[in-house]
Amino acid sequence: MTAVEEHATPMGHGRMHRKEDARFIRGRGTYVDDVVLPGMLHGAVLRSPHAHARITGIDVSAAKAHPKVRAVITGQDLAGLDLAWMPTLSGDVQAVLATDKVRFQGQEVAFVVAEDRYSARDALELIDVDYEPLPPVVDARRALEPDAPVIRDDLEGRTDNHIFDWDTGDKAATDDVFARADVVSTQDMLYPRVHPAPLETCGAVADMDKVTGKLTVWTTTQAPHAHRTLYALVAGLPEHKIRIISPDIGGGFGNKVGIYSGYVCAVVGSTLTGKPVKWMEDRSENLMSTSFARDYHMRGEIAATSGGKILGLRVTVLADHGAFNGTAQPTKFPAGFFGVFTGSYDIEAAYCSVTGVYTNKAPGGVAYACSFRITEAVYLVERLVDVLAYDLGMDPAELRMRNLLLPEQFPYRSKTGWEYDSGDYPATLRTALEMAHYDELRAEQAAKRERGELMGIGLAFFTEAVGAGPRKHMDILGLGMADGAELRVHPTGKAVLRLSCQSQGQGHETTFAQIVAEELGISPEDIDVVHGDTDQTPFGLGTYGSRSTPVSGAAAAVVARRVRERAKIVASAMLEVSPHDLEWEKGRWFVRGDREAGRTIQEIALAAHGDLELPEGIEGHLDATCVYNPPNLTYPFGAYVCVVDVDADTGQVKVRRFVAVDDCGVRINPMIVEGQVHGGLADGVGMALMQVMPFDEDGNHLGGSFMDYLLPTSMECPSWELGQTVTPSPHHPIGAKGVGESATVGSPAAVVNAVVDALRPLGVRHADMPLTPAAVWRAAQGSPIRT
Ligand code: MCN
Ligand code: CUN
Numbered sequence: 001m002t003a004v005e006e007h008a009t010p011m012g013h014g015r016m017h018r019k020e021d022a023r024f025i026r027g028r029g030t031y032v033d034d035v036v037l038p039g040m041l042h043g044a045v046l047r048s049p050h051a052h053a054r055i056t057g058i059d060v061s062a063a064k065a066h067p068k069v070r071a072v073i074t075g076q077d078l079a080g081l082d083l084a085w086m087p088t089l090s091g092d093v094q095a096v097l098a099t100d101k102v103r104f105q106g107q108e109v110a111f112v113v114a115e116d117r118y119s120a121r122d123a124l125e126l127i128d129v130d131y132e133p134l135p136p137v138v139d140a141r142r143a144l145e146p147d148a149p150v151i152r153d154d155l156e157g158r159t160d161n162h163i164f165d166w167d168t169g170d171k172a173a174t175d176d177v178f179a180r181a182d183v184v185s186t187q188d189m190l191y192p193r194v195h196p197a198p199l200e201t202c203g204a205v206a207d208m209d210k211v212t213g214k215l216t217v218w219t220t221t222q223a224p225h226a227h228r229t230l231y232a233l234v235a236g237l238p239e240h241k242i243r244i245i246s247p248d249i250g251g252g253f254g255n256k257v258g259i260y261s262g263y264v265c266a267v268v269g270s271t272l273t274g275k276p277v278k279w280m281e282d283r284s285e286n287l288m289s290t291s292f293a294r295d296y297h298m299r300g301e302i303a304a305t306s307g308g309k310i311l312g313l314r315v316t317v318l319a320d321h322g323a324f325n326g327t328a329q330p331t332k333f334p335a336g337f338f339g340v341f342t343g344s345y346d347i348e349a350a351y352c353s354v355t356g357v358y359t360n361k362a363p364g365g366v367a368y369a370c371s372f373r374i375t376e377a378v379y380l381v382e383r384l385v386d387v388l389a390y391d392l393g394m395d396p397a398e399l400r401m402r403n404l405l406l407p408e409q410f411p412y413r414s415k416t417g418w419e420y421d422s423g424d425y426p427a428t429l430r431t432a433l434e435m436a437h438y439d440e441l442r443a444e445q446a447a448k449r450e451r452g453e454l455m456g457i458g459l460a461f462f463t464e465a466v467g468a469g470p471r472k473h474m475d476i477l478g479l480g481m482a483d484g485a486e487l488r489v490h491p492t493g494k495a496v497l498r499l500s501c502q503s504q505g506q507g508h509e510t511t512f513a514q515i516v517a518e519e520l521g522i523s524p525e526d527i528d529v530v531h532g533d534t535d536q537t538p539f540g541l542g543t544y545g546s547r548s549t550p551v552s553g554a555a556a557a558v559v560a561r562r563v564r565e566r567a568k569i570v571a572s573a574m575l576e577v578s579p580h581d582l583e584w585e586k587g588r589w590f591v592r593g594d595r596e597a598g599r600t601i602q603e604i605a606l607a608a609h610g611d612l613e614l615p616e617g618i619e620g621h622l623d624a625t626c627v628y629n630p631p632n633l634t635y636p637f638g639a640y641v642c643v644v645d646v647d648a649d650t651g652q653v654k655v656r657r658f659v660a661v662d663d664c665g666v667r668i669n670p671m672i673v674e675g676q677v678h679g680g681l682a683d684g685v686g687m688a689l690m691q692v693m694p695f696d697e698d699g700n701h702l703g704g705s706f707m708d709y710l711l712p713t714s715m716e717c718p719s720w721e722l723g724q725t726v727t728p729s730p731h732h733p734i735g736a737k738g739v740g741e742s743a744t745v746g747s748p749a750a751v752v753n754a755v756v757d758a759l760r761p762l763g764v765r766h767a768d769m770p771l772t773p774a775a776v777w778r779a780a781q782g783s784p785i786r787t
Helices: 061-065 075-080 117-124 171-179 224-235 261-273 283-289 338-342 374-392 396-403 425-436 438-450 508-520 548-575 601-608 670-689 742-758 773-781
Strands: 041-047 053-059 069-074 085-087 093-095 108-114 128-133 162-169 183-194 203-209 214-219 242-245 277-280 293-304 310-320 349-357 454-463 483-489 495-499 527-530 582-585 588-591 594-600 624-628 637-646 653-663 721-724
Touching: 041 117, 041 261, 041 283, 053 075, 053 108, 061 069, 069 075, 069 117, 069 261, 085 224, 108 117, 108 261, 162 171, 171 293, 171 310, 171 349, 183 374, 203 261, 214 224, 214 261, 224 242, 224 261, 261 277, 293 374, 310 338, 310 374, 338 349, 338 374, 374 396, 374 454, 374 742, 396 425, 396 454, 425 438, 425 454, 425 637, 425 653, 425 721, 438 454, 454 742, 483 548, 483 601, 495 508, 495 548, 508 527, 508 548, 548 582, 548 588, 548 594, 548 601, 548 624, 594 601, 637 742, 653 670, 653 742, 670 721, 670 742
Parallel strands: 041 277, 214 242, 310 349, 495 527, 653 721
Antiparallel strands: 041 108, 053 128, 069 108, 085 093, 162 349, 183 293, 203 214, 203 277, 293 310, 454 637, 483 495, 483 624, 582 588, 588 594, 637 653
């Protein structure tokens, strides 16, 4: 048994090595592109070169004449099948293949199915599309101008680019607080458009079996069950004849929540040709056309007393949703969970309004470790607190400490209606400040400033809301946000846990086995986790918004406890005592007062399948199922301290240190949690310093490769210094909160706050991400500084 480190608990929660890594590090994973079926054909997508243009004609005859081409599909062909448009996750519609217009550069226009990938690509060149270019809307602020071109003229009666207005909080009370505040600090800021860019791009292998009528789709999806239901609704296929398999996934980060045109075209291609059809995007296609993240233009105002007591927050947001409103948010939350923008502070009033607009850019918006837009919300409030500290001439740590919620205020109902479940915020911030040696850092900074050197210390304190539902308040396209789990215990006491969520690298095969192991006292090695196959797993909404641990993790614990209760009844028959006289210790039931008289879970499992006369309530095995509908979200939180050195002459930022103290309640596998935090911190450094999806004024996408769209590497990252506090969630069966997105949510603000702090002697109060050397240099030169 090498998989368990010696300091780990032998079973259950602990730093167990990841079970799935045995195949990943040997190159034995099975990703969508590894799926090869007999007679399989290959699809390729023809994409629009224009950001906005009317299609006046498509000639596919030359492509069809290509000797290796089996089918060419256009929007008109799909219209004949009533498949030209598909619903988006936000209840809008999106073109599968364009019929009338193209609305962003890279939009899908035609699909070629050929005998091999190269021929499919070659044939794209043979398709002749007549475009009549239209002026594009690239800047969200342009979208609402009266003379702006109307992007979505496909929608009936549509005369502008407005999608939604949404607000939250109490406007009158907030205005009131602002009217009597000593200080009001205002700051415009942009959270730029970024892309999740997982290592594996998106793709699908669709196989329509005309004999059985069964459609099997191997596909990159974070939510296989939701995809199946959507295929059923969109294509009118019977749901029991659809099987979605999400095999090993090479990173999701939100990129694999939605359904993309290529998936649907692969299904249509397979239906038309009678052969399996594979479609895999290349890197540029992934960066150009699949879900973006952020793109929030925010104006924040923070009101406070001159002594630094924060009174209120007022926020307006212009949200750039691209050409189709495809963001994956629970239906009642068009701006996601941005409503938690009041952050971790005890304030009197808050109000926020968000306006969503169409632009000629790719749709999307769930993506990139966003916790449903909490990344934007945390960035806003944490930047505002620093701006306020700047205006008040106060230390940002002291300002935060003075305003953080106190442990006795939990459960805390925020001014925008969120019920934070648990926390001891001051303790977490203190831990981070101590780990960083904050006072010494400030002294070092003062000495450096004397010498004209730029060193910055940035703080962020974040609160997240993860684990959507409950289903009563949260659904996606009418599907309530709950998750199922099934646990089978074989006669020999080995178990199989079937889950509705799906790992993209988070280590579910390990941690979910650990949850059951802890509950039942079966070794995690003896518990297999099955996920990502709708034919093999119970219904549920999948993995995103760090909801797997809060929802499916709870389901796993509950279903294990059900098995334990069933085992108790069987044990009572075995021991010939009343179930009431039995007591549980990890792995066995024993007779109260007589520790020797007991039966292990393995013995009980065998007996349940054997010839024992089974008592009422047990038919013959211990298996159980459960659907977990969470009573509330879980609210993980954390305190981050970032230290940077800035070279004023080159604008180069070096992240020297990064202290991250996370509280995600009970940690199932501390090593996996730390890995999640490491990844999220790297993401945050990337977004703060280098990542942005740029467009020129014609709507040309300028970030179509990793030469243009920069991702952070180990070179840009310091050796992370992690700490923890543990405040269990009171409503989660094992007290765990989600953590997968925490570090991405909290870290960008810490990095930006550090860089702006470094530039403080130059009078810089704010600078927008990404803080590339050019941006930092310009800010250091004094123009343009955004105040
Ligand atoms: N965990 C734990 N103890 C806790 C909380 C979590 O041991 N208290 C473990 C979990 O059991 C799980 C992992 O940490 O193995 C992450 O759990 P959770 O926070 O529930 O998040 P999800 O599993 O739902 O993962 C989704 C989240 C999201 S939304 C994005 S985006 C992101 C992230 O995970 N995408 C990732 N981390 C990623 N990590 C990898 N490697 N790849 C991605 O695509
Ligand atoms: Cu917001 S990206 Mo993750 O929820 O899959």
